[in-house]
Amino acid sequence: MAEPAQDGRAAVPEYPERPRPSRRRFLDYLLGTSTVATLGAIVYPIFKFMSPPQVVESAENSVVAAKLGEVPLNSGKIFKFGNKPGILVRTSAGELKAVSAVCTHLECIVQYRPDTKQIWCACHNGQYNLSGKNIGGPPPRPLEEFKVNTRGDDIVVSRT
Amino acid sequence: MIARRSACAVLLMALVLLFFTLASGQKKSSCIECHAKLEDPRLSAPAKLFDNDIHHARGLSCNDCHGGDPNADTKEAAKDPRKGYLGKPKTLDIPAYCGKCHSDANLMKKFNPSLRVDQEREYYTSVHGKLLKTGETRVATCISCHSVHGIRAITDPLSSVYPSNVAETCSKCHASADYMRGLNIPSDQYDKYKQSVHAKALYDKQDLSAPTCNDCHGNHGATPPGIASVANVCGQCHGRQAELFQTSPHKAAFDQKGLGECITCHSNHAIAKPSDQLLGTSQGTLCINCHNSGDQGFIAATQMRSQIDELIASIGKSTDILDKAERAGMEVSRPKFEMKEATDALTHARVLIHSSSTAEVDKIVAPGLAASVKGYQAGVGALAERTFRRRGLAVSLVFILFLASLVYLKVRQIESRQKEDA
Amino acid sequence: MKLEAVTSWLDERLSISALAKLVSKKEVPLHRHSIWYYFGGMTLFLFTVQVVTGILLLLYYRPSSEGAFESVQFIMTDVKFGWLIRSIHSWSANLMIATLFIHMFSVFFLRAYYPPREITWISGVVLLFIVICFGFSGYLLPWNKLAFFATKVGTEIAGVVPIVGRPILRFLRGGDDVTGATLTRFFGFHVAVLPATATVFIGIHVLLVQMHGMSVPPGVKAESVKKMKFVPNFLLRDLIGWILAIGVLAALAALFPWELGEKADAFAPAPAGIKPEWYFLFMFQTLKYLPAKIWGFDGEVIGIMAFNVVAMLLFIVPFVDRSPENKRRRMIFNLIGLAALLFIVVMTIVGYVT
Numbered sequence: 001m002a003e004p005a006q007d008g009r010a011a012v013p014e015y016p017e018r019p020r021p022s023r024r025r026f027l028d029y030l031l032g033t034s035t036v037a038t039l040g041a042i043v044y045p046i047f048k049f050m051s052p053p054q055v056v057e058s059a060e061n062s063v064v065a066a067k068l069g070e071v072p073l074n075s076g077k078i079f080k081f082g083n084k085p086g087i088l089v090r091t092s093a094g095e096l097k098a099v100s101a102v103c104t105h106l107e108c109i110v111q112y113r114p115d116t117k118q119i120w121c122a123c124h125n126g127q128y129n130l131s132g133k134n135i136g137g138p139p140p141r142p143l144e145e146f147k148v149n150t151r152g153d154d155i156v157v158s159r160t
Numbered sequence: 161m162i163a164r165r166s167a168c169a170v171l172l173m174a175l176v177l178l179f180f181t182l183a184s185g186q187k188k189s190s191c192i193e194c195h196a197k198l199e200d201p202r203l204s205a206p207a208k209l210f211d212n213d214i215h216h217a218r219g220l221s222c223n224d225c226h227g228g229d230p231n232a233d234t235k236e237a238a239k240d241p242r243k244g245y246l247g248k249p250k251t252l253d254i255p256a257y258c259g260k261c262h263s264d265a266n267l268m269k270k271f272n273p274s275l276r277v278d279q280e281r282e283y284y285t286s287v288h289g290k291l292l293k294t295g296e297t298r299v300a301t302c303i304s305c306h307s308v309h310g311i312r313a314i315t316d317p318l319s320s321v322y323p324s325n326v327a328e329t330c331s332k333c334h335a336s337a338d339y340m341r342g343l344n345i346p347s348d349q350y351d352k353y354k355q356s357v358h359a360k361a362l363y364d365k366q367d368l369s370a371p372t373c374n375d376c377h378g379n380h381g382a383t384p385p386g387i388a389s390v391a392n393v394c395g396q397c398h399g400r401q402a403e404l405f406q407t408s409p410h411k412a413a414f415d416q417k418g419l420g421e422c423i424t425c426h427s428n429h430a431i432a433k434p435s436d437q438l439l440g441t442s443q444g445t446l447c448i449n450c451h452n453s454g455d456q457g458f459i460a461a462t463q464m465r466s467q468i469d470e471l472i473a474s475i476g477k478s479t480d481i482l483d484k485a486e487r488a489g490m491e492v493s494r495p496k497f498e499m500k501e502a503t504d505a506l507t508h509a510r511v512l513i514h515s516s517s518t519a520e521v522d523k524i525v526a527p528g529l530a531a532s533v534k535g536y537q538a539g540v541g542a543l544a545e546r547t548f549r550r551r552g553l554a555v556s557l558v559f560i561l562f563l564a565s566l567v568y569l570k571v572r573q574i575e576s577r578q579k580e581d582a
Numbered sequence: 583m584k585l586e587a588v589t590s591w592l593d594e595r596l597s598i599s600a601l602a603k604l605v606s607k608k609e610v611p612l613h614r615h616s617i618w619y620y621f622g623g624m625t626l627f628l629f630t631v632q633v634v635t636g637i638l639l640l641l642y643y644r645p646s647s648e649g650a651f652e653s654v655q656f657i658m659t660d661v662k663f664g665w666l667i668r669s670i671h672s673w674s675a676n677l678m679i680a681t682l683f684i685h686m687f688s689v690f691f692l693r694a695y696y697p698p699r700e701i702t703w704i705s706g707v708v709l710l711f712i713v714i715c716f717g718f719s720g721y722l723l724p725w726n727k728l729a730f731f732a733t734k735v736g737t738e739i740a741g742v743v744p745i746v747g748r749p750i751l752r753f754l755r756g757g758d759d760v761t762g763a764t765l766t767r768f769f770g771f772h773v774a775v776l777p778a779t780a781t782v783f784i785g786i787h788v789l790l791v792q793m794h795g796m797s798v799p800p801g802v803k804a805e806s807v808k809k810m811k812f813v814p815n816f817l818l819r820d821l822i823g824w825i826l827a828i829g830v831l832a833a834l835a836a837l838f839p840w841e842l843g844e845k846a847d848a849f850a851p852a853p854a855g856i857k858p859e860w861y862f863l864f865m866f867q868t869l870k871y872l873p874a875k876i877w878g879f880d881g882e883v884i885g886i887m888a889f890n891v892v893a894m895l896l897f898i899v900p901f902v903d904r905s906p907e908n909k910r911r912r913m914i915f916n917l918i919g920l921a922a923l924l925f926i927v928v929m930t931i932v933g934y935v936t
């Protein structure tokens with residue numbers, strides 16, 4: 001409540017009994033800093049979230065199976081494709097082929113045989129050709145075939 | 161009036177007869193007609209079963225095997241030896257009886273060019289055939305396995321020689337101790353086989369590639385494989401193990417001692433899923449049956465077992481921690497997937513032991529251990545991340561509660577000021 | 583540049599001070615039921631959390647059957663704090679639906695729908711359905727086994743309605759079965775159609791609340807009731823609630839992270855004991871108890887139609903119970919409301935226990 005001054009000077013506000021300004025200012029100070037801190041604690045994860053991670057995208061339909069230098073002629077390499085293993089084969093002629101590596105008989109992991117130039121399952125002597133077709137032994141179904149492309153030095157395998 | 165009615169009746173009967181003969185689509189066969197009506201089931205069975213027979217489906221009939229005249233209407237005329245009637249063959253003559261056609265390549269190629277024509281010859285190399293030649297009539301002949309008169313194609317699931325029926329067919333004789341009396345072979349093979357991994361695959365999982373009696377013993381040339389050739393038989397499917405065994409020191413040793421390859425450790429009929437307990441030098445293992453403390457084999461066995469045990473322990477530890485992380489809510493599906501490399505290595509290691517070479521086993525176990533350790537580290541990382549999140553949560557909750565209480569104090573402060581202003 | 587110069591520049595163009603004056607006039611009645619006033623704002627706050635976390639998730643999510651599951655897995659493992667954003671989004675959805683129910687029931691029992699607030703109530707009921715659609719469409723987006731079957735069963739139920747059921751089912755599923763087409767469509771609903779509609783109706787709802795002011799329940803004398811200023815008193819209290827809500831969400835995300843499960847497989851059989859999210863559970867459980875035939879009609883159809891009728895009845899509540907004077911009608915409505923509340927609670931519990 002300001003009382004008009006009798007001597008014409010500007011009204012001087014009177015401070016009735018209330019918590020001293022220093023306490024109020026202290027509370028405001030604390031409030032301000034902790035608000036900023038909490039906002040920071042909220043904004044920090046958001047900004048980290050938005051910045052792209054090391055691996056830039058989820059591997060679902062295609063994956064870099066290997067680099068050209070890692071796969072010599074007449075050899076095979078197992079790679080991870082989604083949740084299942086795949087096998088990448090480079091023939092003696094240099095052609096690249098990729099199929100699922102899960103044997104259709106009892107789900108052992110198949111391998112490439114450089115001597116027979118076929119895909120072979122060591123568990124029960126199952127045989128597949130390089131397109132995944134089951135050509136010998138117990139496997140009842142072919143291996144799923146994938147598409148292979150090269151992008152520079154990368155060998156990219158994708159689902160057909 | 162009566163003439164007309166009876167003429168109609170005759171015409172009707174003729175039409176019905178014509179219809180039935182046309183409907184049956186078969187040439188007249190008095191054999192079947194008569195025998196089907198006989199009361200004695202042993203005599204009527206052939207006629208009744210023949211409908212399902214593959215020979216019947218190919219247009220053949222009784223006289224094609226038994227001779228005689230199917231067009232004749234009386235027993236004497238039909239079964240006239242001058243018309244070629246052979247009657248029921250004696251047991252000793254059965255292979256030749258069937259072989260009349262089945263060993264004739266020129267004849268068989270008219271019906272199925274890809275069928276073999278050497279079954280009769282092969283049969284006489286079998287134990288059954290050899291015994292038959294000595295006059296033993298208890299042995300199996302063609303009809304014992306293929307049945308007679310109702311012979312189904314081997315691709316027919318109801319055939320007695322369809323893969324999932326073979327063991328039952330063989331056991332008709334071989335499982336009966338009575339029947340086998342005096343022949344000096346056991347009669348528990350069927351029971352043992354039914355407990356085996358192969359039987360489980362064939363009967364429970366319907367995996368027709370799983371072996372049954374004929375896959376190891378042969379069918380027409382049925383003989384137990386010789387001791388030195390067992391590995392070749394098992395190796396038809398278990399090629400890797402056979403290959404390794406045959407280049408291992410065991411091959412020569414087994415041959416010399418007259419021990420059956422593969423079956424000495426794995427048994428022949430009651431082949432159970434092998435367990436790691438068979439390998440090693442502690443109580444209950446198989447290696448100590450031959451090897452004594454200190455000899456090379458003993459050392460190798462001990463080492464190989466410990467290599468495998470180490471890998472198993474490592475995989476167990478890694479799987480445990482990854483499961484723990486998963487239960488705690490962490491996303492560990494990728495490290496769990498990558499553990500496959502380790503479990504694959506374990507499967508391979510268990511195959512590699514057939515080489516009896518610790519160096520070979522180590523080549524597989526070492527990368528497997530590396531993969532398992534990687535999985536373990538991923539699990540540790542996941543749990544550490546969880547702890548980090550909980551600590552982060554605790555810290556941020558402190559901030560949040562602090563801020564909330566400050567706001568509350570501010571509210572109180574503002575309201576007390578408002579009250580005083582009022 | 584001084585702060586006052588900036589504010590006066592803005593004020594000349596945006597009439598901020600006029601707006602501020604209006605806001606400063608807003609008051610909140612204080613009585614023993616005032617606690618329920620917080621729940622509308624809490625629902626709105628949680629909705630804002632959904633919008634923010636939802637937009638963030640949009641930076642990485644892929645709405646196709648080949649990529650959806652993997653992208654959510656990617657968010658949970660590779661993206662920094664992805665686990666936090668995703669779990670908050672899932673938990674906040676559930677909390678929002680809970681506060682929405684509390685808000686709706688408190689508005690019902692406190693008769694905040696009496697004239698002139700009928701349109702506010704109607705826009706609220708529309709928002710209820712919009713939010714339920716948000717929940718149903720969002721649930722499918724991770725494309726995991728549970729979500730796939732929940733959607734299959736849910737759309738199947740929609741298809742059971744006579745005449746319009748089949749076209750509705752095909753519209754929802756984008757075909758006859760639940761496929762990647764369903765996922766794409768649900769994604770479109772979830773991030774575009776429903777947010778736009780929700781914005782409109784939230785706008786109407788909140789605007790009307792400001793226009794009409796806070797309602798006073800029938801048992802309280804409107805003229806003599808104590809009032810509290812909205813700014814800063816009530817708003818700061820609101821803020822405390824919102825800050826605590828953030829704490830609760832953070833705790834839930836860190837201690838009970840939202841599961842991802844396994845990728846959906848159209849050819850695998852339904853997992854055993856499958857049940858929908860808790861806010862659908864009471865209906866699901868009721869349908870399970872209905873007999874196969876009721877008066878010659880298929881029991882399930884009758885049940886679904888009954889729920890639809892009840893949903894429509896929600897709209898006409900303010901037109902049937904119109905006046906605080908009609909004490910008898912008020913009591914009947916209280917009983918109906920209580921019965922409905924008990925039914926929902928009991929059936930939800932039964933659904934969990936069995």
